[in-house]
Amino acid sequence: MDATxxxxxxxxxxxxxxxxxxxxxxxxxxxxLDPQRWRELQHxxxxxxxxxxxxxxxxxVRELVLESRINYAYRRLGEYMTATDTWGAxxxxxxxxxxxxxLAAEFGLHESLPIYSGGLGVLxxxxxxxxxxxGVPMVGVGLFYSQGYFWQRLNEDGxxxxxxxxxxxxKLPMDAVLDRDGQPVVVxxxxxxxxxxxxxxxxxxxxxxxxxxxxxxxxxxxxxxELTARLYGGDMRTRIRQELLLGVxxxxxxxxxNIDPGCLHLNEGHSAFAVLELxxxxxxxxxxxxxxxxxxxxxxxxxxTHTPVPAGHDxxxxxxxxxxxxxxxDQIGLSVEDVMRLGRVxxxxxxxxxxxxxxxxxxxxxxxxxxxxxxxxxxTMWHPLWPDRSEDEIPIGHIxxxxxxxxxxxxxxxxxxxxxxxxxxxxxxxxxxxWAGIEEVDDGELWExxxxxxxxxxxxxxxxxVRQLKRRGASxxxxxxxxxxxxxxxxxxxxxxRFATYKRATLIFSDLDRxxxxxxxxxxxxxxxxxxxxxxxxxxxxxxxxxIAQLAQxxxxxxxxxxxxxxxxxxxxxxxxxxxxxxxxxxxxxxxxGTSGQKAVLNGVLNLxxxxxxxxxxxxxxxxxxxGKGRIHTNPEIQDRNDALDLYRTLERVVVPLYxxxxxxxxxxGWIEQMKRAIRTLGWRFNADRMVRDYVEQCYLVAAGATSCxxxx
Ligand SMILES: *Cc1c(COP(=O)(O)O)cnc(C)c1O
Numbered sequence: 008m009d010a011t012x013x014x015x016x017x018x019x020x021x022x023x024x025x026x027x028x029x030x031x032x033x034x035x036x037x038x039x040l041d042p043q044r045w046r047e048l049q050h051x052x053x054x055x056x057x058x059x060x061x062x063x064x065x066x067x068v069r070e071l072v073l074e075s076r077i078n079y080a081y082r083r084l085g086e087y088m089t090a091t092d093t094w095g096a097x098x099x100x101x102x103x104x105x106x107x108x109x110l111a112a113e114f115g116l117h118e119s120l121p122i123y124s125g126g127l128g129v130l131x132x133x134x135x136x137x138x139x140x141x142g143v144p145m146v147g148v149g150l151f152y153s154q155g156y157f158w159q160r161l162n163e164d165g166x167x168x169x170x171x172x173x174x175x176x177x178k179l180p181m182d183a184v185l186d187r188d189g190q191p192v193v194v195x196x197x198x199x200x201x202x203x204x205x206x207x208x209x210x211x212x213x214x215x216x217x218x219x220x221x222x223x224x225x226x227x228x229x230x231x232x233e234l235t236a237r238l239y240g241g242d243m244r245t246r247i248r249q250e251l252l253l254g255v256x257x258x259x260x261x262x263x264x265n266i267d268p269g270c271l272h273l274n275e276g277h278s279a280f281a282v283l284e285l286x287x288x289x290x291x292x293x294x295x296x297x298x299x300x301x302x303x304x305x306x307x308x309x310x311x312t313h314t315p316v317p318a319g320h321d322x323x324x325x326x327x328x329x330x331x332x333x334x335x336x337d338q339i340g341l342s343v344e345d346v347m348r349l350g351r352v353x354x355x356x357x358x359x360x361x362x363x364x365x366x367x368x369x370x371x372x373x374x375x376x377x378x379x380x381x382x383x384x385x386x387t388m389w390h391p392l393w394p395d396r397s398e399d400e401i402p403i404g405h406i407x408x409x410x411x412x413x414x415x416x417x418x419x420x421x422x423x424x425x426x427x428x429x430x431x432x433x434x435x436x437x438x439x440x441x442w443a444g445i446e447e448v449d450d451g452e453l454w455e456x457x458x459x460x461x462x463x464x465x466x467x468x469x470x471x472x473v474r475q476l477k478r479r480g481a482s483x484x485x486x487x488x489x490x491x492x493x494x495x496x497x498x499x500x501x502x503x504x505r506f507a508t509y510k511r512a513t514l515i516f517s518d519l520d521r522x523x524x525x526x527x528x529x530x531x532x533x534x535x536x537x538x539x540x541x542x543x544x545x546x547x548x549x550x551x552x553x554x555i556a557q558l559a560q561x562x563x564x565x566x567x568x569x570x571x572x573x574x575x576x577x578x579x580x581x582x583x584x585x586x587x588x589x590x591x592x593x594x595x596x597x598x599x600x601g602t603s604g605q606k607a608v609l610n611g612v613l614n615l616x617x618x619x620x621x622x623x624x625x626x627x628x629x630x631x632x633x634x635g636k637g638r639i640h641t642n643p644e645i646q647d648r649n650d651a652l653d654l655y656r657t658l659e660r661v662v663v664p665l666y667x668x669x670x671x672x673x674x675x676x677g678w679i680e681q682m683k684r685a686i687r688t689l690g691w692r693f694n695a696d697r698m699v700r701d702y703v704e705q706c707y708l709v710a711a712g713a714t715s716c717x718x719x720x
Pocket of ligand 1: 124125126127129503504505574575576579600601602603604606
């Protein structure tokens with residue numbers, strides 16, 4: 008990179024590569040330019056720099072003596088982008104010429120880019136970042152949602168209200184993809200009712216490229232201009248049109264860019280139509296028959312499924328398929344009925360709708376669940392697709408999810424690890440030896456860092472509570488109370504995630520008298536912080552939010568329970584870096600993996616969770632807390648009641664006593680031992696570098712180089 012650039016230009020370049028989001032030194036630099044606006048702009052450096060002239064920026068940088076830090080970061084970005092000694096350089100073989108294409112309906116990269124709703128999207132984002140760090144060539148393909156998912160407010164009754172705000176594309180780190188003549192690339196996807204068009208944006212995520220399709224262009228009629236406005240918005244027709252754009256339009260965007268895929272990774276079934284587009288390309292370019300083209304196409308496809316309940320999979324009826332897949336079916340020589348068969352468990356059953364997951368399973372070489380337990384559940388669920396095989400022989404494996412370490416580590420913890428984990432530890436995060444370094448850290452020091460993070464988390468909570476109350480026109484008294492409720496020396500439990508009902512956000516409220524005794528114990532009190540969004544059409548989820556909002560006002564719990572509105576990656580980061588315990592209580596076996604608890608582990612926060620998803624294979628009796636005994640009951644009410652009882656019992660007998668057991672210095676030795684055990688035993692396993700390496704070695708290389716394989720019958 009050019010060293011003659013001005014400081015302002017260097018900041019612009021840094022702001023336009025999301026690499027900055029996982030460099031501990033860059034957030035403070037941008038923030039320092041204008042802390043107030045930084046917060047108001049959702050930590051968006053592109054928007055912030057637009058508000059300042061180059062002269063203002065340079066003056067501010069001189070005043071704060073930031074110049075050498077900016078030069079250093081800029082130089083590191085240059086080195087990062089051109090490095091040749093990566094893991095992938097020697098280990099990713101053919102992918103160096105033909106990259107992995109990673110297709111997903113959502114990407115959670117940073118709070119300033121609101122094109123995600125929850126764990127699926129954050130996983131996609133973490134995969135792109137780890138692929139970048141490892142030097143595994145990858146191109147992400149997704150949709151650009153101009154109104155994001157939604158912004159959440161609670162009204163006075165605690166009922167969730169959704170707000171939709173158009174984000175300004177000129178304030179995001181995105182550029183229009185242009186063709187050789189400098190014209191914006193526009194892809195076209197045909198339906199029986201005419202074409203849908205989309206422009207293509209590019210976002211640089213370290214070394215990884217992310218392409219986002221956006222239907223908001225003049226070529227479309229008013230209805231289709233809104234097609235990609237909202238993530239998971241609209242009806243089934245919106246849904247299939249979005250998925251058509253993602254799968255078919257996504258592959259056409261790659262063609263326009265002359266990107267030759269090594270393999271396709273379908274992250275969840277939303278993008279499965281890509282298989283049919285790949286088939287079309289083989290037929291069109293190589294003159295193959297449909298059967299032959301399908302056989303070859305599927306050798307290049309890797310599929311990850313995330314949904315352990317049948318109802319959670321996208322299904323479309325005949326008419327929607329006819330309208331949207333008709334033209335593609337014509338081109339590949341199939342009837343609409345033939346297409347329907349590809350999406351059915353029992354191809355001959357005219358009453359069975361088209362299921363995206365079925366197409367993805369039939370059209371992929373490798374299919375994976377996202378944890379060991381989810382693998383077993385998934386093999387049972389899809390057994391009917393392979394009726395002649397035993398359950399063990401169902402060709403669905405698993406690669407357990409992990410999180411991108413540097414994106415989720417608190418800077419203070421990062422600095423601590425940096426001193427004890429050995430040279431270049433960030434490039435060796437899947438090595439257990441690295442994490443064993445935690446044993447060298449002094450208990451008192453680890454505890455001090457944790458308490459610092461807890462204090463800044465509580466500051467954040469206070470700021471948010473005050474803002475929420477002011478917006479609702481609360482009294483001065485209420486606002487003053489909220490700004491000092493919750494204490495740093497009280498055991499603090501965090502619960503934040505999507506409010507899907509199976510996650511049972513209100514499980515801990517099953518017995519209010521018992522919770523009252525736990526929370527208000529004079530010697531050993533407990534406080535709870537909640538956050539999360541319910542899908543706009545999920546009234547049951549909204550009722551859970553309302554219940555918590557109302558209990559936060561109950562005299563017994565006032566000041567002990569907080570609900571933070573508008574859960575996003577920023578809220579997540581604050582909470583899971585600063586609470587003592589991360590609570591997770593999905594109804595087993597419905598949590599395919601879960602990842603927020605993995606982020607907590609990295610920061611020394613202990614998990615208290617049912618034995619579901621990743622925790623079922625992570626918990627070893629010494630590295631956090633489990634309850635529910637891994638049981639599943641055919642009657643969910645009984646299961647919920649048993650789990651709640653065991654949650655209370657575990658809190659009362661194990662978690663609370665251990666937290667408050669202090670030595671003469673006030674240090675909870677037993678607790679810190681568990682923190683260290685969690686970091687040591689789990690850090691190296693449940694991170695995204697390990698996950699991406701597994702995908703390369705077990706899936707991508709085979710799919711990119713495969714020459715033959717068997718069709719499922
Ligand atoms: C990590 C993360 C999730 C996933 O949380 P689960 O524990 O898997 O439910 C959801 N939302 C955000 C914002 C996250 O950062």
